[in-house]
Amino acid sequence: MSGALTLLDRLWAMHEILLREDGTSLLWVDRHLVHEGSHHAFAKLKDRGAQVAQPALTFGIVDHYAPTRNRGTEMAPDIARMIKTLTLNAEAHGIRLFDLFDPAQGIVHVVGPEQGLTLPGLLINCGDSHTSTHGALGALAFGIGATEVAHVLATQTIWQKKPAAMRITVEGDLGPGVSAKDIALHWIAKLGVGGAQGHAVEYAGSTIRGLSIEGRMTLCNLSIEGGARFGMVAPDDTTFAYLNGRPFAPKGADWDMACAAWAELRTDPDARFDRDVNIQAADIAPTVTWGTSPEQAVPVDADIPDPATLHSGKASAALAALDYMGLSAGKPIAGTPVDQVFIGSCTNGRIEDLRAACAVLAGRKTKVPGIVSPGSALIKAQAEQEGLDRIFTDAGLEWVASGCSMCVGMNGDLVAPGKRCASSTNRNFQGRQGRGARTHLMSPAMVAAAAVTGQITDVRPLLQGRAA
C-alpha cells in the first residue's frame, strides 16, 4: 500500500481496535444514537442481563413515532407504547433522552449535528440506514441493524469489514433552483441503486466545497439510496464554523485541539480510490423520481422513460413501477398531477430546506394540501422567528411538529392508497408513505412548486425575479 491515504483510511485507522485474520475490524464507537425502533436491541440486552457499556456516549431520541399534531394529548396505544419503551430503557440505562417535549427534540440525523454530538473524526452508529447523514461533517457514520445495536450498547464497539473507497467529484456551479437533493438523485439515476454497494462514498470537488453543511447532509443522507452504507465529506472551515458553540461540541482548549486534529482529516492528493466518478454541476437539473426506486429519476424537463429503452435488466422493474405509479411511458414527467405534498425528513427538513421552499411559496397559494414538518423543534422555532411558518400557512400548508412523519408514516402521517405525493423525503418505495401511496422524490423547492401548481413542475421559472 502506498503512503497516500483516503479520508476513509484515516477514519478507519483511528477507530480500529484490532483487525481479525478474516479481514474484519473491531471498531470503537464514539457516539451511539438510539430511537424508538431500538426496542429489539434493548430486549436482546435484557435477555442477556447486560448493561449499556458507555451510557455517556449513547443518546436517545424520539422521532420515528413522534406525533406531529396535538402533542400532549392521548396517543394511539401502539405509538404510546413505543415511546414509553424508549423512555424506560433510557432511564434504566442512564441515557440522555431527547423526549417528545424536549426543546431540542427532532429527527436523530438532524439533532445529532445540531447539538454538536456529531463531530468530524467520530465513529457514529445508529439503528437507521440514514446514519450516513453524519458523514457530512467528516465522521465515519453508518446505519446498523438491531443485533448490531445490541452489540454496540453492550460493548461500545462494532465488527465491520472495511468497505471499498469510492469518490464522487462534482465540479462547477449549480444552476438556479438546483440543490444537493438534485446532485444525489442525479448520481443515483446515473449509477443505479446498487451503484455504490459495498463502498464508502467520499464527496469531493468545488461544488461540494460550496455546499452548506445542510446541503452536504442531504447528499450524505442519500448515499444509502445509491447502495453506500457510508457517505462523507472532508471537514473544512464551513464544518468548523457550523460546529463552533454547539451544545455538546468541545469548548476552549479542547476545541482548539479538535480543530487541529480535524484539519488532518482529508484525502491525500495522490490517494487511490476503487472507483472514481466525475460529475459536472452544470449537467444537473432539478430531478424528480417517476418510479418506485430512487434510481428511477429524470430531470424535470424530461419524459418518463420507455422501459423498452432501458438496460434489459431494468425493464421489468420499470414496467412494474409505472403500473404501481399509474404513469405512462414517454409522457413528460412535468404536468403529472399530485394530490398532496410533504416537506420534512432527515433528508430535507433543515432550515435551509424550509427557506428554499418559502422562496417559492411566498405570496402564492397552493392548489393541493400538504404538511411541513421541520427536522427539529429548534429548526421549528428558528423558522417561526424568521416568519417562515406564516409563509407556509398563508400558502395553505399545515405547519406541524418535528419527527420522521410522512417519510415513513410510523406516527400515522400517511398518504392514502392511490394518492400521489410530491415529497422532499428519501424513499419512493412501494408502500413507503402508506399502502398504495405514490411518492415522487424531489427537492423542497420542487415540492413547493408542485404545491403551487398542483402538478410536478419545473421550479426554475417560479424562482425568476425572486431571491432563492
Add this chain to the structure above:
Amino acid sequence: MAGWTTCTGTALLLPLDNIDTDQLIPARFMSAPRSQGYGSYLLHDLRRDANGDLLADFPLNQHDGVRILVAGRNFGSGSSREAAVYTLVDAGITAVIAPSFGDIFSSNAVNNGLLPARIGADAAATLYRLLENGPTEISIDLATGRLHCGTTELRFDLQDSWRTKLINGWDDIDLTLQHAEAIRDYAKTRHSTAPWAWPTTAN
C-alpha cells in the same frame, strides 16, 4: 443462534428486483415484540389484499414449506430494519439467493442465521430457468460455497467472515468480550489523545 453448514429445501422463484425492506415488512408492523413472531408480516402488502387476505396469484401463497427464495437484484435494500430479516426467518426461510443485496440487510441476515447468497448474472439466469415452472429443491453447502439444483452446480459468493459466522452460529457479543482488555486500552488511549471525542456534559 444455531449454526448450520448445509441446507436442502424447497426453493421458490420471486423474480422481482429491488425487494426493499419496506416491502419485506411495512413499517406499521414494526412495533410488535419479536416473541409474537414476524412470519405473517413477510411481504405483507404484496401477498395480501387490503383486508389482509392472501392473494391467490402471489407465488409465495401457492406453496408451503419454502426454505429458499431466489430473487432479483438489490434484495433487501433500504431501511436498516432487522425486522425484515425476522419476517423471513420466522416464515421458515434459511437462504435468499440473488444477484445483489443491500449491505445492511446482508449483515442483519447473517446475524440471524439467514444466508444472503450472491450469485453472478449467468448463474442467476440459469437458476431462474430451472425454477420458472415451479418450486424445486436446492441444496446449499456453506463450506464449499456451492449450491445444487438437480444436476446443475453453481457457485455463490459470501464474505469469509460471514461464512464462518453462519457455520458456527457465533454470538458477536461473546466474541467481543474476549477482547475486553484491548477495548479498555483503546478507550484509554483515545480519551487521552482525543479528549474532544467525548461529549461536553456542561449542559
